[in-house]
Amino acid sequence: MTEFELIRRYFDRRPSRRADLGIGDDCALLRPASQDPMAGRATPRASADRLRNAGFAVSTDMLVAGRHFFEDVAPDALGHKALAVNLSDLAAMGARPRAFTLALALPAVDEAWLDAFARGMFALADRYDCELIGGDTTRGPLNVCVTVFGDCDVETALRRDRAEPGDDVWVSGPLGLAAYAVRERLAGRRLPDDHPAVLALERPQPRVELGLLLRHWASSAIDISDGLIGDLGHVADRSRVGIDVEWARMPVPEALWDLPAPDVRALVLGGGDDYELAFTSASVNRGAIEALRAQSGLPLARVGTVRSGSGVTILDAKLQVLDDAIRAFDHFA
C-alpha cells in the first residue's frame, strides 16, 4: 500500500463539509464560523465578502529521524527544515505565514541541541513574521511535528484542482539537488556542508513570496516535495487533465551536469525534498510570469503544457515520450 492509498482507504472522507477545502491539497482552507448568524447582513457587499472570505490555510508535516533527516543532522538545520517544509505548503496555496505550533518528542533533554534547534527554527520564523503560538513537548524517539497557519482569501487561494488544458507548466527553479545529496550520503560519500546539494537538502528555502505573487496569475500550484512527476501527477489527478513535461526545458542544477543522463533525469524528475513550486498559468499570462522572474529573483522556467487526458508524460527534444519509469517518493514503498 502506498502512502496515498493508505490515506484514501482509511482517512479520506471527502467531500469536506466543515472546511472550504479538506484533504488532498498542500493545505486545508478553513474559515471561522461567525459567532452571530446575523453578522454582516447590513454590510456593504464587497467589503463583507472580503471579510467573510478571510480564513486560514493549514498544513501539518511530521519529520522522523532516519526517515526525513539523517540522525546526525545539525539541530539548527532541523529546526529550519521542520518549519520550511510547512511554509512551503503555505507558499503553494499563496497564503501569508502567520503562526505555527510545534510538537516535539525528544529522547533526552540536550540543552545545546535545543538551543541550536530553536535558533534555526526562529531565524526562519522571524523572516516571515510567523509566530510560535503553542505546542507540546514530550520524551520519545526524535519526532518534529509542525502545524502552520497562513492568512488567505479562501476563494482565491491557489489549489491543485484548477489547471486547464492549454495552460503552461512552470517550475520555480532547478530540481534534484536535495535528492542528489541524499544519494551521495547513502553511498558513503560526504559532500562539503556548503555544497549546493547539502544546502538544498538541509536548508530548503520556501517560495513564500513567489506564492503570494502567483495568486493573480497561476491557475494551480503545488510544492515539489515528493518529486516533480509525482507532484504534477497530483495536479493532473485533481484537475482531471494530463500534463506534458519537455525534458529539454527542465533546468538542471550545475552540480548534476556530469552525471549519466538517466541518473540526471531520475534526480530532476523523481527526486523530492527540493521545495520549489510547480504551477500552471494560462499561456496569455506568459509575459506576466516572465516579469515575475525579476520580481521574485527566481529562475522561473516554463517546462510543459497542460492537455486534456490524464497523467504526466515526459517528452524528449523531439517531443517523443521518454520512458524512464520514474516514480515519486513513497514513504511506505
Next chain:
Amino acid sequence: MTEFELIRRYFDRRPSRRADLGIGDDCALLRPASQDPMAGRATPRASADRLRNAGFAVSTDMLVAGRHFFEDVAPDALGHKALAVNLSDLAAMGARPRAFTLALALPAVDEAWLDAFARGMFALADRYDCELIGGDTTRGPLNVCVTVFGDCDVETALRRDRAEPGDDVWVSGPLGLAAYAVRERLAGRRLPDDHPAVLALERPQPRVELGLLLRHWASSAIDISDGLIGDLGHVADRSRVGIDVEWARMPVPEALWDLPAPDVRALVLGGGDDYELAFTSASVNRGAIEALRAQSGLPLARVGTVRSGSGVTILDAKLQVLDDAIRAFDHFA
C-alpha cells in the same frame, strides 16, 4: 529541567504579537487577518465586532508509544484518545469543535490496526462534527500528533488567566481513575477492560458541552491532564492568585475508596490523564453552576476557593494545610 522550564527557556517568546493568545493556555486563539484593510468599516458596530471576533482555538498534542499509552493499547482506543485529549483542550476554552489534522508515524502498515484506529477516531470526531481536514503519514516509531481547531469568540473564550480572588473552584467530576489504571498496570495487575479506571484511561470523554455552557459563567478554566495540583497551579500562576482546595470536598471515585488515604490523595490530586475540567466562577454564580449539573449531566463539585497570593494549597477538613508534597506529572522529570 521540567517540561515547563524547557518550554520557557527555548520556545516561549511571549507576549504574542500575531495571535489573540499564544503559548501558555490550553489553546492558542487566532483570528484571520482581514484580506482588505477597509473591510467592516461601514459595518454596524455590534454585528461587525462579532464577525471580527470570530476565530479559532488551536491546540496540538503528541502521543508517543510507551509514554502516553501502553504499546499494546487497542488501536480504536488510541484513535479515540488522540482526538479526545485535543477536544479536551477545546473544552477548556469553551470552543466548539470544527476540524483537526492528523500526523501519524507508523512502524509498518497494519491494515487491521489502521482500520480500528480510524474507527475509534472517527466515532469521536463524528459525535462532535469535527472533521479531519488534512495530515501527514510516514514510517517511524509509532507517534500520533493531532492538531484541533475549534470555533470561538476570541474575546469571550475561557482562559487560565482570569481567576479572581473570592471565586469558587470547581471540578467536573471525580479524579484519579486514569492514574490508578496506570499504577495497577505498572505493578503487573491487569484490570478488566470495562473497569472504570481502564475506561477513564483509554476512553476519556472530553467535556465539550460543559465548556460551551461555562462560557457564560466561568472566570477561568483548564483541563486536568497533568493532575489537579499542577493544572490549578497553572491557573494560579497565570491569574496571579492563590488557590485553596479542600480535600474533604474532592469527589473520590468509588474504585479508590479502599486504598490507603495517602495513595488516594496522590491519585486524586496528582494523577493526570482524566480530562475533567477545573474552573473558577464568581461565588454569585453558585446557583447557576449548580443548575448546570442537571444540564450537563456531570457531577460538578465545588472544591475550593481562589484567594490572593500564589500557589495551590490543600486543606484538610479542619482547613489545616495538608502537606503531601504531591507533584504534577512531568515528561522530563
